[in-house]
Amino acid sequence: MTITLHTPRVRTTLDRLFAEASRDDARPVGRASGTAQELADAREELYMPISRQGGELLYSLARACRPETVVEFGTSFGISTICLAAAVADNGTGRVFGTELNTAKVAAARANLEEAGLADTTTVLAGDALETLADVRGPIGLVLLDGWKDLCLPVLRLLEPRLAPGALVVADDIDQAGMADHLAYVRDPANGYVSVAFPVEDGMEISCRAA
Known part of the structure; x- marks a missing residue:
């Protein structure tokens, strides 16, 4: 059985993108305040990706729960999108919907998905x-929250009415202070989630929509 995530075409694309992302520390961070659009445009060159291990985790989760619809908040250059799309391709069903504020990154993500051979299962x-x-x-079966941290909870609340029973919500970079509201929400059983922190790089929170 072919594992699309490990095929040469996908692996070559991811290797190139992770190599570029490793140079983020040498790139200008841009402005520290402003509107979401201004911040996104100021950080147009920054990749801010998930880790390799995080990508493997996303692939595994998407294979396990076989979601018909995957939603990704914060596509950037498409690294996490490729991992999710590879799982959807191997499941033989479903589609990944990514969203990105910066127009240059939208174009780059679409091109990277084409390069990886996964454009047919994605919409950016x-x-x-x-x-x-x-x-x-x-119904949405899997959500990845990896955009601006103060918007993760509002995006989740927007999507909640369309979440499938048992849907998984994965939030990246939970060590960042901006994730506090989201974590407090999904960790409160009254809000209908069973949630656990997973130790990959800056941390991921995996929350199951249980009620």
Whole structure:
């Protein structure tokens, strides 16, 4: 059985992207305040990716739960999108909807998905996630939250009515202070989630929509 994530075409694309991402520390960070659009445009060259191990985890989760619809908040250059799309391709069903605010990154992510041979299972939406994701139809089986940290909870609340029973919500970089509201929400049983922190790089929170 072919594991698309490990095929030469996908692996070559990911290796190139991770190599570029490793240079983030040498790139200008851009402005520290402003609108989401201004911040996204100021950090146009930054990859800010998930880790390799995080990508393997996303692939495994998507293979296990076989979601018909995957939503990704914060596509950037498409590293995590490729990992999710590889799982959807191997499942033989489903689609990944990514969203990205910066237009240059939208174009780059689409090109990278083409290079990896995974464009047919993905749609990268351009614009404000609170607007672009409003029209994605449910049921949504898997959500990756990896955009601006203060928007992760608002994006989750937007998607909640369309989450499938048992849907998984994965939040990256949970060590960042901006994730506090999201973590408090999904860790409160009253909100209908069973949630656990997973130790990959800056941490991922995996939350199951259980009620």
